Amino acid sequence: xxxxxxxxxxxxxxxxxxxxxxxxxxxxxxxxxxxxxxxxxxxxxxxxxxxxxxxxxxxxxxxxxxxxxxxxxxxxxxxxxxxxxxxxxxxxxxxxxxxxxxxxxxxxxxxxxxxxxxxxxxxxxxxxxxxxxxxxxxxxxxxxxxxxxxxxxxxxxxxxxxxxxxxxxxxxxxxxxxxxxxxxxxxxxxxxxxxxxxxxxxxxxxxxxxxxxxxxxxxxxxxxxxxxxxxxxxxxxxxxxxxxxxxxxxxxxxxxxxxxxxxxxxxxxxxxxxxxxxxxxxxxx
Amino acid sequence: xxxxxxxxxxxxxxxxxxxxxxxxxxxxxxxxxxxxxxxxxxxxxxxxxxxxxxxxxxxxxxxxxxxxxxxxxxxxxxxxxxxxxxxxxxxxxxxxxxxxxxxxxxxxxxxxxxxxxxxxxxxxxxxxxxxxxxxxxxxxxxxxxxxxxxxxxxxxxxxxxxxxxxxxxxxxxxxxxxxxxxxxxxxxxxxxxxxxxxxxxxxxxxxxxxxxxxxxxxxxxxxxxxxxxxxxxxxxxxxxxxxxxxxxxxxxxxxxxxxxxxxxxxxxxxxxxxxxxxxxxxxxxxxxxxxxxxxxxxxxxxxxxxxxxxxxxxxxxxxxxxxxxxxxxxxxxxxxxxxxxxxxxxxxxxxxxxxxxxxxxxxxxxxxxxxxxxxxxxxxxxxxxxxxxxxxxxxxxxxxxxxxxxxxxxxxxxxxxxxxxxxxxxxxxxxxxxxxxxxxxxxxxxxxxxxxxxxxxxxxxxxxxxxxxxxxxxxxxxxxxxxxxxxxxxxxxxxxxxxxxxxxxxxxxxxxxxxxxxxxxxxxxxxxxxxxxxxxxxxxxxxxxxxxxxxxxxxxxxxxxxxxxxxxxxxxxxxxxxxxxxxxxx
Numbered sequence: 001x002x003x004x005x006x007x008x009x010x011x012x013x014x015x016x017x018x019x020x021x022x023x024x025x026x027x028x029x030x031x032x033x034x035x036x037x038x039x040x041x042x043x044x045x046x047x048x049x050x051x052x053x054x055x056x057x058x059x060x061x062x063x064x065x066x067x068x069x070x071x072x073x074x075x076x077x078x079x080x081x082x083x084x085x086x087x088x089x090x091x092x093x094x095x096x097x098x099x100x101x102x103x104x105x106x107x108x109x110x111x112x113x114x115x116x117x118x119x120x121x122x123x124x125x126x127x128x129x130x131x132x133x134x135x136x137x138x139x140x141x142x143x144x145x146x147x148x149x150x151x152x153x154x155x156x157x158x159x160x161x162x163x164x165x166x167x168x169x170x171x172x173x174x175x176x177x178x179x180x181x182x183x184x185x186x187x188x189x190x191x192x193x194x195x196x197x198x199x200x201x202x203x204x205x206x207x208x209x210x211x212x213x214x215x216x217x218x219x220x221x222x223x224x225x226x227x228x229x230x231x232x233x234x235x236x237x238x239x240x241x242x243x244x245x246x247x248x249x250x251x252x253x254x255x256x257x258x259x260x261x262x263x264x265x266x267x268x269x270x271x272x273x274x275x276x277x278x279x280x281x282x283x284x285x
Numbered sequence: 286x287x288x289x290x291x292x293x294x295x296x297x298x299x300x301x302x303x304x305x306x307x308x309x310x311x312x313x314x315x316x317x318x319x320x321x322x323x324x325x326x327x328x329x330x331x332x333x334x335x336x337x338x339x340x341x342x343x344x345x346x347x348x349x350x351x352x353x354x355x356x357x358x359x360x361x362x363x364x365x366x367x368x369x370x371x372x373x374x375x376x377x378x379x380x381x382x383x384x385x386x387x388x389x390x391x392x393x394x395x396x397x398x399x400x401x402x403x404x405x406x407x408x409x410x411x412x413x414x415x416x417x418x419x420x421x422x423x424x425x426x427x428x429x430x431x432x433x434x435x436x437x438x439x440x441x442x443x444x445x446x447x448x449x450x451x452x453x454x455x456x457x458x459x460x461x462x463x464x465x466x467x468x469x470x471x472x473x474x475x476x477x478x479x480x481x482x483x484x485x486x487x488x489x490x491x492x493x494x495x496x497x498x499x500x501x502x503x504x505x506x507x508x509x510x511x512x513x514x515x516x517x518x519x520x521x522x523x524x525x526x527x528x529x530x531x532x533x534x535x536x537x538x539x540x541x542x543x544x545x546x547x548x549x550x551x552x553x554x555x556x557x558x559x560x561x562x563x564x565x566x567x568x569x570x571x572x573x574x575x576x577x578x579x580x581x582x583x584x585x586x587x588x589x590x591x592x593x594x595x596x597x598x599x600x601x602x603x604x605x606x607x608x609x610x611x612x613x614x615x616x617x618x619x620x621x622x623x624x625x626x627x628x629x630x631x632x633x634x635x636x637x638x639x640x641x642x643x644x645x646x647x648x649x650x651x652x653x654x655x656x657x658x659x660x661x662x663x664x665x666x667x668x669x670x671x672x673x674x675x676x677x678x679x680x681x682x683x684x685x686x687x688x689x690x691x692x693x694x695x696x697x698x699x700x701x702x703x704x705x706x707x708x709x710x711x712x713x714x715x716x717x718x719x720x721x722x723x724x725x726x727x728x729x730x731x732x733x734x735x736x737x738x739x740x741x742x743x744x745x746x747x748x749x750x751x752x753x754x755x756x757x758x759x760x761x762x763x764x765x766x767x768x769x770x771x772x773x774x775x776x777x778x779x780x781x782x783x784x785x786x787x788x789x790x791x792x793x794x795x796x797x798x799x800x801x802x803x804x805x806x807x808x809x810x811x812x813x814x815x816x817x818x819x820x821x822x823x824x825x826x827x828x829x830x831x832x833x834x835x836x837x838x839x840x841x842x843x844x845x846x847x848x849x850x851x852x853x854x855x856x857x858x859x860x861x862x863x864x865x866x867x868x869x870x871x
Contacts, residue, residue: 113367114367115691115693116367117636118366119366119367121583124584125635
């Protein structure tokens, strides 16, 4: 039963080229990380690869998404924000998170699925770290020096995939689309912009199993309001908002989960800020 | 005239004999003896275990074992736990439930691991199996509290509901209240993974109160400490208990209430939970510690001094899960207090920190290996290791069955000699002859795989990451490890040669996972073509593999043996070679 197969040519060149592919993947990761560190800049044409090691070559053939609003369009987002709720408290975090990431990342923290700790446990660690950091500024907390502040603990529900903390390590959020009961998960850390996120979501939900072309079904253009579907998210406060209104960083630190909702049902959500600024010349994806 | 044995026993006698044979492996062996044994055995197999839900179809299982009462199914590959398997890959239980609903109406037990379970599935279970007793969902997802409500409402004979590490959608709806007032048969309830909106405390108290046979209760984090006393008082017979949050205001009345309730539970053997621990509340459990055999403190951020005090009260401890706050000093205390220790798991409190935040090194592991002669199973996260320490551990613990070491930084060398850790792990496989499961880490060359192939003859599961130099490494493992069933590899320079040269081996294994390695798409196609009883799945979210050159590496590869052929529920990012028209040549 031990009969092996003779390698039928073609494979021998595999190892050396692939080794360099593996090496270059590592480089791409650190490149992407430095892009993220530059802050709120927009990167068109899909994410730089993030921790999943997508190569740029693969992404560029898939076209670009339409332009959406980012912080660049607004001189000072915070003061002009017309929504009430969550994002205000998020701003401080966003600023903090930029400074947190200015140090060079260690090897272990950049790799997907490493160290091999189950997401359930990771979430618990994140919650504990968040609570600890959140309480550091509070007066009236009894035991400041201990890693766990007992009294004023905001108990996040465990078992849910909470999103990125200040270090940006956990990025998986649930995504549901109206009409399909089973949700998916998307890794926000693999994206540095709304476009690449929208791209990924469209690929996830809109490509049928048999189509090999990038045929845009009626559900494209999730972000510009011109499609049958619209992308929304639930923030930390439990409010549902349209995706795209706030700077990417702020979005990532406050999003809890995503929902692709029929446009007809999206009334009453936080309105798009300054719709006249939108230049909707997106080509079909 | 010498009659053959097989004809001298009536079937009923053989059936009775077989009823003492519970293990799956043994049952499979029994069924290979002869045709009549095969027939008798298949009619009386009551528990079916399917290690890979895609290796066989539900109809085939039902056809062969028409009278089973319990089924265990596993879905996604193990690396799904670490987000390496994209969401939507598969592992849906619904088709199984549909088939069993019709053909196995007396089904009593369903145990699932890493599967997608929908509310529809749960509702169908609730409706279809009148004598349903046990539902254990481990690392499953896809359902909400609505599905749980259906189970609660309809399963009158339910004994066990265990949701371990599941992801449950919380739709508020007090699902616990759906257990009717007449329902009293609960023996085990584990809801530790649920969020905050999902449990009504008063319903829980009433349920616990009327289920006098309740032995296991694991609460979720949202249950406050001051409410636990009420629950414990209603269930003094509990053997296994998981607290909710272990934080409360430091008030003497709350403390004494809680401590009193705890000490009334004279049967407690296992404790878990302990989220958000307030150390001053820990002494409340001291009275029950002497009987404890299992303690899960892996969510408890208590420091070494408190941990030392705690474990020193637990002389009968067999199983400890803890964070690395325990430090080397705590592990030394453990080694001197807990001589019955069989299983130890030490998790990192700050896995992404660049600098160590605690003083936990290889010394702690060495101490435990030296002081605990019964130690069999270890999962240890640390930041440094040496060959010397590993050799010492191996010599101290020749009875290891599971050894999983995770040095947090990939490719970390021996900190003393700066050499690879080949010799250390080599000692582990050489001395621990019964080793069944091994996870490697640190700087490793092909040599460690040579050791593994040579010595690890009982090894069934191997996990490899960031290791090896060439295909030779993979070849050593595939050609040497006779008992290998599951192999999972990530980020190693293993490519086509070893895989193709050992293709036949793959049919003797349950599955092989390789991600971020150097296996080309061409090799995958060849393998699939030559080995029709393997499903070769290329998982690649970059797009169709044939849009790139054939020598290009695939992103992720999952190969498993199957008698059910290709599966029908693949998402767009999974390719099997049936789709490839070029395979239809010649």
